[in-house]
Amino acid sequence: MYKQAPNPKLLIDRFGREIDYIRLSITDRCDFRCVYCMSDNMTFLAREAVLSLEEYARLVKVFVELGVRKVRITGGEPLMRKNALQLFEAIGRLPGLEELLITTNGSQLEQHAYALKQAGVNRVNISLDSLNATRFRKITRVGDLDKVLRGIAVAKQAGFETIKLNALLMRGINDDEALPLAAFAIEQGLDISFIEEMPLGEVQHSRSASYVSNDETLQLLRSRYDLINSTATTCGPARYWQVPSKKTKIGFISPHSHNFCEACNRLRISCQGELHLCLGQENRINLRPMLRDFPYDDGPLKQAIINSMQVKPKGHDFDLNRSTPAVIRFMSHTGG
Ligand code: SAM
Numbered sequence: 196m197y198k199q200a201p202n203p204k205l206l207i208d209r210f211g212r213e214i215d216y217i218r219l220s221i222t223d224r225c226d227f228r229c230v231y232c233m234s235d236n237m238t239f240l241a242r243e244a245v246l247s248l249e250e251y252a253r254l255v256k257v258f259v260e261l262g263v264r265k266v267r268i269t270g271g272e273p274l275m276r277k278n279a280l281q282l283f284e285a286i287g288r289l290p291g292l293e294e295l296l297i298t299t300n301g302s303q304l305e306q307h308a309y310a311l312k313q314a315g316v317n318r319v320n321i322s323l324d325s326l327n328a329t330r331f332r333k334i335t336r337v338g339d340l341d342k343v344l345r346g347i348a349v350a351k352q353a354g355f356e357t358i359k360l361n362a363l364l365m366r367g368i369n370d371d372e373a374l375p376l377a378a379f380a381i382e383q384g385l386d387i388s389f390i391e392e393m394p395l396g397e398v399q400h401s402r403s404a405s406y407v408s409n410d411e412t413l414q415l416l417r418s419r420y421d422l423i424n425s426t427a428t429t430c431g432p433a434r435y436w437q438v439p440s441k442k443t444k445i446g447f448i449s450p451h452s453h454n455f456c457e458a459c460n461r462l463r464i465s466c467q468g469e470l471h472l473c474l475g476q477e478n479r480i481n482l483r484p485m486l487r488d489f490p491y492d493d494g495p496l497k498q499a500i501i502n503s504m505q506v507k508p509k510g511h512d513f514d515l516n517r518s519t520p521a522v523i524r525f526m527s528h529t530g531g
């Protein structure tokens with residue numbers, strides 16, 4: 196990937212946090228219906244309501260000009276967006292962009308992994324919550340574990356810098372899979388992160404009943420492996436542990452047990468062009484008018500993004516014991 200370091204650092208919020216990372220959702224649609232992510236009766240946005248691939252490319256260019264160096268494309272399932280590869284090709288070699296990442300459920304990687312690598316994607320996160328095909332189907336409601344495993348195999352061949360698995364454990368559903376999932380990651384030479392379930396959107400189960408603390412998962416893994424507290428950091432919310440004499444790092448994203456907001460370096464953009472300043476708060480700014488009303492002038496768009504730094508909240512407000520979710524929107528809408 197072509198690298199250059201103009202980083203003008205124009206995005207610094209009221210708490211002195213420098214924003215150099217955006218996560219962009221390019222669709223709210225998905226071929227899976229994971230029980231923690233979606234309700235059983237989701238309605239999706241009309242096609243006209245989401246931005247075009249050209250508009251996403253313009254947004255990414257503008258953010259990079261403002262100092263962003265890392266871009267994650269997500270969704271919904273980003274590879275379900277028609278012609279998604281064109282977007283990766285358009286942004287993959289932007290001067291100043293150092294890392295281009297994708298978060299995917301892996302179902303389409305068998306076809307697309309090589310093209311993504313070719314376009315400039317250097318890191319891939321693949322969600323994998325179970326190694327048991329029946330259970331995998333139950334969690335995703337429709338997913339095919341074999342297809343995802345084949346996608347992981349092709350992604351390995353394609354030669355990305357890192358491939359990281361994301362696993363979300365739920366009490367009574369897959370909380371006995373921490374060790375098997377970690378063992379799979381180690382055997383495959385991949386990283387793995389365990390993510391605590393967040394109360395985003397109303398789902399069919401009780402999130403407080405299904406919650407598994409990452410402290411518990413870490414304790415379990417440390418009883419099997421002599422994990423070494425790793426200095427590796429993504430400047431983000433995960434804490435990492437190295438598995439001795441293996442490639443694998445094990446990460447923990449723990450919004451409940453370890454609040455990570457003070458190190459927040461990111462913004463999220465929904466597939467409709469709303470700039471979300473915090474995953475766990477409603478503060479947002481609609482960038483679409485600036486995109487559409489000023490098609491040839493990036494000035495108003497840039498100014499709106501710079502101004503948004505004044506309303507980025509200090510932190511999230513997740514509380515599993517509330518009767519209604521703190522945030523009504525689903526992760527698939529904002530982009531995980
Ligand atoms: N479809 C892709 C995938 O599954 O990787 C990308 C989008 S998905 C919304 C991104 C990540 O969000 C996944 O790793 C998923 O496990 C996580 N996720 C979804 N809903 C969540 C929730 N309520 N709490 C915590 N993580 C969640």
Ligand code: SF4
Pocket residue numbers: 225226227228229232233270271272300322527
């Ligand atoms: Fe789809 Fe990803 Fe949400 Fe699962 S977690 S339903 S794969 S967007």
